[in-house]
Amino acid sequence: MDNSKQASVVAIGNFDGVHKGHAALLGYARKIADDAGLPLVVLTFEPHPRQFFKPDGAPFRLTPEKLKEARLKACGVDRVEILDFNAIMASLLAEMFIDMMLVDLLGAKHVVVGADFQFARNRSGTIETLKQDKRFETHAVTLTSFGDTPVSSTRIREALQQGDIEAANAMLGWEWVIEGEVIHGDKRGRELGYPTANIPFGDVFAPAYGIYAVEVNVGDGVWRKGAAAIGIRPMFEVKAPLLEVYLLDFEEDLYGRTLYVRPLSKLRNEEKFETLEALKAQMAKDVAQVRALSV
Template sequence: MTSATAHLPPARILPLDAIPAEFRGGAVAIGNFDGVHRGHQALLEAARSEASARQAPALLLTFEPHPRSFFRPDEPTFRLTSVEAKARLAAAFGLDGIVVAPFDHDFSQTSAAEFVERILIGQLGIAAAIIGHDFQFGHDRLGSPAFLAHEGTLRGFALSVLGAVIDDQGSAFSSSRVRRHLHEGEIEAANAELGYRWFVMGVVQHGDKRGRELGYPTANVRLPADCGLALGIYAVTLTRADGTTRDGVASYGRRPTFDNGAVLLEVHVFDFDETLYDETVAITFHRFLRGEERFDTIDALIAQMDRDSEVARRILAEAGPGTSLDQRLALIAPTAPVAPPPGIR
C-alpha cells in the first residue's frame, strides 16, 4: 500500500518561559500524557471543547523528562511518546500547541501554590485547566484537584476534573499497561489500549549498507535507550514529511547474525528505491511477526526475510485505515516541529 494525503503541521511546541501572547489565556490540559492513550484523549477533547467555547487557544502542558525518570534515574522509564509525537497527536485533536516544562531539580521543588501562581497564572495566564481525577502536582505532590479548584475560584480560572476512562473489562486505560504490551510484542493489544497504532519518530541515519547487499535496503532509526519494545520483526508503515505512507517490514534488534551490536530500528520499505537519509519519518507498528533470531548462513537469513516480507505485505494489505484517530494522524506528517527549550532532552 502506498498513499499520500494533504497534511497539517504538528501542534507548536512552546517553551514555558516564553509563551507567545497569542497562546496565553487558553484552556490547558495538564499531565504527563505518555502514550496519549484513551484516558488522556478525553482530556485533550475536553480542552479543545473548552477552548472552542471561549474562542481561546487549546494547549497541552506536559513535563520533560518524565518525572519518574528524574526521581528514579537508575530505573529507566520506557517512554512511549516523544515530545515530537505528542505534538503530532495534539494536532490530531485540534490543539494549538504543547507547552513543555523542563522537569529538573528546581522544578521538582516548586510548591503547589507556586505552580499555580508562577506557571498557570504568570506564564500561561490560563482561562481554564483540565485535569484527571488523580492529578497531583507541586513539591511532595501536595497539589490536588480540590486545591486547584479552590485556586481557580480565587483567581478566576475554570477547572474541569475528568474521571477515569474505563475499558470493556472495567479497568482504567493505563500507560503502564501499554508498556507491558509493547515489551511483550503485543502490538495489537497496545494499539487497542491507545486507540491508535503506536508510532515512533526519528531521523533516518546512514548505516553500514549491509541490508542493501542482501537485497533489503533499510531506513535506520535509532530509538532512545529506554525503549522497551520487544526485539524482533514487525509489519510497519513508514510516513515521510511529504505525507507519503508506504508499507514495510522492520527489524528492531541487535543483528545477531552479524555484530550483535547496539539496538537499532531498521525498516525495509517495499517497492521503494529512493534515499531517506536525514529525513524525519514516523514508523507505525501494525503487528509483531517473530522474535529476533541468529541464522547460521546468509542464505538462511535472506530466505526468512523473504517469508517475513510476504507475511507483512499480507497483513498490511488487510489492515485498513484504522481508527478515526489513525485517520486524523494520517493528515499530520512527521515534519520536524519547533525545537524544545534547552535542557529537556
C-alpha cells in the same frame, strides 16, 4: 515560552502517547473552553519528569516532544505550553506552581486534570489543592477504561512489550509511529539482498524484539509496505536496540532522512540462525508475508 497572559482553560499533564484517556480529557476541556469563549492551553513538561529524576533509566517515551505536540494539536488544543522541567521546577511548592504557572503565566479560569493527578514538589499537590484555589474552577476527569482497567501510558508500553501492536493502538486511539533519522549501518542487509534503513530508538520506547509488518513514510506523505526488525540482531551481537526497515519496491537513498514507521503487527520473534543462508531464506518468507498483507 509565551509569557503573554490571557485568560484560558488549562489542561495539565505529561500526555505521553496522547492516548484515548488523554483525548477524552482534552475533549472535555475543549467543551469548557468553547462554552466559556476561551482558548484551550495544554501545560506539559520537557523533559518528561521521569527522565529528569532517572536520567539513566531505560527509554520509555511513546511520543517524543514534536510528535506529542502534533498529537495534542490534533485533539483540538489551541496552544501547547511546554515548561522546562528542571531542578527549580521540581522543587516548587504546590502553591507556588499555582501562582506562577496557572494564574500568572496562563490566567487560568478553568483547570482540567485526570482523576489521579498530582503535581509540585514530591507530588504534594493534589486535586484538592487545586480545588481550594477559587481563582479558577477545577475539573477532575474520570479515567477512560480499556477492558476493566483505565487506559494509561504504562498499559500501552506493556502491550508493546508483549508485541501486541493492535492492543496498543486500540488504547492510543491512533496508529503508533516511530520517528527517526536514518543512520549509516554495517550494510549487512544490503549484503543479504535486503537493504535496510537503520534508525536508533534514542529515548523512544522499543517494543518487543522481533520482526514486524510496518508501513513507512519517507517524508513524502506516502505510506509504503515494509518489513522491520526491532532488536539487537542476535547473529551479529549488536548491543543497542535498532529499528531496521526494508521498504518493498523502493530503491531511493534514505541516509540522513527522517522516516516515520508504523508497526502494524508482529510476525515472529528474533532468532539466531545457524547460517546466513538460513537467515536469507527466512527474510524472504518475512517479505513475502508482508507483501501478501492488505494494508
